[in-house]
Amino acid sequence: MEAPPVSVMPVTGGTINMMEYLLQGSVLDQALESLLHRLRGLCDNMEPELFADHELVYLLKGQQGNPFLLRARRSLSHPTAPWHLRYLGQPEVGDKSRHALVRNCVDVAASHSLPDFLNEMGFRMDHEFVAKGHIFRRGALKVVVSKLSRVLVPGNTDNTEPLSLSSLVELSVLAPAGQDTMSEEMRSFAEQLKPLVHLEKIDPKRHM
Amino acid sequence: MGVTCVCQLPLAEGKSVQQTIDLLHKKLEQLGAVKQGSFTVDCETYHATGNASGQPTKLLYVMHNSETPLSCIALFEGGPCLTADGNFDVLMIKLKSHFQNAKGHKVESRGSRYRYCDFLIKVGAVTMSSSARGISVEVEYCPCVVPGDCWNLMKEFMQSFLGPSIPELPSVFSSKPEGLYAPVDCVDTMTQYLEMFSKVRKQQVLPGTTR
Numbered sequence: 285m286e287a288p289p290v291s292v293m294p295v296t297g298g299t300i301n302m303m304e305y306l307l308q309g310s311v312l313d314q315a316l317e318s319l320l321h322r323l324r325g326l327c328d329n330m331e332p333e334l335f336a337d338h339e340l341v342y343l344l345k346g347q348q349g350n351p352f353l354l355r356a357r358r359s360l361s362h363p364t365a366p367w368h369l370r371y372l373g374q375p376e377v378g379d380k381s382r383h384a385l386v387r388n389c390v391d392v393a394a395s396h397s398l399p400d401f402l403n404e405m406g407f408r409m410d411h412e413f414v415a416k417g418h419i420f421r422r423g424a425l426k427v428v429v430s431k432l433s434r435v436l437v438p439g440n441t442d443n444t445e446p447l448s449l450s451s452l453v454e455l456s457v458l459a460p461a462g463q464d465t466m467s468e469e470m471r472s473f474a475e476q477l478k479p480l481v482h483l484e485k486i487d488p489k490r491h492m
Numbered sequence: 493m494g495v496t497c498v499c500q501l502p503l504a505e506g507k508s509v510q511q512t513i514d515l516l517h518k519k520l521e522q523l524g525a526v527k528q529g530s531f532t533v534d535c536e537t538y539h540a541t542g543n544a545s546g547q548p549t550k551l552l553y554v555m556h557n558s559e560t561p562l563s564c565i566a567l568f569e570g571g572p573c574l575t576a577d578g579n580f581d582v583l584m585i586k587l588k589s590h591f592q593n594a595k596g597h598k599v600e601s602r603g604s605r606y607r608y609c610d611f612l613i614k615v616g617a618v619t620m621s622s623s624a625r626g627i628s629v630e631v632e633y634c635p636c637v638v639p640g641d642c643w644n645l646m647k648e649f650m651q652s653f654l655g656p657s658i659p660e661l662p663s664v665f666s667s668k669p670e671g672l673y674a675p676v677d678c679v680d681t682m683t684q685y686l687e688m689f690s691k692v693r694k695q696q697v698l699p700g701t702t703r
Contacts, residue, residue: 346541346590369576371586390582395575404571405552406540406590 304372304389305466307455307474307483311429316451319480323420323427326476332418335430336360338441339415340399342407354407356398360414360441366393375487384467385485389458414444417451424466425473428454453481494610494634495642497650498684499659500618500691501627509617509624516615516629517604519653525608531616532558533628533682534600535689538584538591552591554584555682565682569690573679596621599689601628610635611649618692625692629654630681639665663687 311319324330337357344352357368373388394401399409417430431451433444455474457466474483504512521527538552555565564580567573574580584591603616614630631650636642643661650658664680 344587344590349589352587352590369583371583373586388586390579390586392579392583393577394580397572397574400572401566401574404550404568 301461302389302391302458303376303386303461303463305384305386305457305459305470306485307384307470308486309453309481309483310448310450311453311481312450315480316429319453319477320418320429322477322480323418323429326473327420327422327427329421332420334361334416334418336416337414338412338435340412341410342402343410344405344407352407353410354402356394356402358396367396367398368392369394369398375489382464382467383471383485384457385487386467391458412438413447414441415452422473424457424459425470426456428452428456430454453477453483455483493678493681494632494636495639495646495665496630496632496678496681496684497646497659497662498628498630498681498688500688501615501629501654502657503627509627512627513603513615513617516627516653517606520606520608520613520615523608523653525606525611525613528605528607530558530603531605531614532556532600532602533616533685534598535686537594537597539594541590541592553686554581555686557678557682557685560678565679567679567683567686569686573683575679597693599625599693601685601689603628608649613653618689620693625695628685628688630685632681 320332324332336359338360339355339357342354342356344354346352353372355370355372357370359365369392371388371390371392376386412435414433414435415430416433417428420427420429429451432447434447435441436443436445455470457470459466470483477483501512501516503509504515507515517527533555535553535555538554540549540552550568550571553567553569555567557563557565562578563575564578565573565575566580584593597620599618599620601616601618603614606613606615610633612630612632612634614628616628616630617624618626618628629650631646633642633646633649639661643665647658662680662684664683
């Protein structure tokens, strides 16, 4: 066995402070096809990627302060793929004129022992859901159109019920902190999706 | 990944850590082993802070191995273990209000990596807060993933340069019902390093070996 080649090193952004720039909106099921059609025209990939994910939201409660929240996701369509663990920080207060919500983001690929491991760490599952939909890309921009369903029997992803009569639309970019031109680019892209969907800067705290 | 055995090597009589390592290198070179770069295995310890229920705090270990440079392995002693990418370290920083890094407890083993035919041999100096604590020897037989099939061969090979102080079949293998190795990651290897590091942590500082 030879030493692995070093020429295929992926990006090791480990120490870089990555931020997620995010705009959100929703589209009614009746208008979904028109939106997908519009996105096909605007984005890089002619045919979008389809996905079906199961997301589990975990909380770690300490003695004081807010609980620590982590999101664990697994693909239902690629059951052998690694799990995806995501930490999202508090939205930056910063500049009111900025067009997108900006928050710290850490993405970790993890083995399938993740749920057991999080339990051992003291995390408890708070809620879970299934998200199915399409992913589009344009350059660094990512558009995810997903239909969310609630899981009726804990852990059983075959038995679900749609949460609403609409789909969630998210426009996001991952970039190092301080790249505010990103939010400008996002705004102009969001303009092109009007009036099918109105993507806005939504503060998740207002909806808790 | 093949079958791997990690053990701690006692110091040669009257010799320091470095002198014992040099002796071992010489023996390996006489056998015909070829030096192929270096290696590092490290282990950080985290304490869970403030668990409301008042149970004894569990220790969480996060380990890295230069053989799998983009991964990190997080484990609880005797508990579940997780293989993740390097961003797990960043996550642990975010979690610092719940898991505190016991900086003084960082243990690492650094040294040379030798190849002899189908064997990989790594001889490392084990240090904890910059004081030398001992010597680690890792031997891997690359072509086989079933410990039961190659353990005698490995024993014989280890005898050729370690002499009589060769280890028993690692408990990570003997405790598995079929003794099968999980070849997808280096969890079994890291579990053995963790066991060895825990022993090293408890032992006294070797006199006159501060680097």
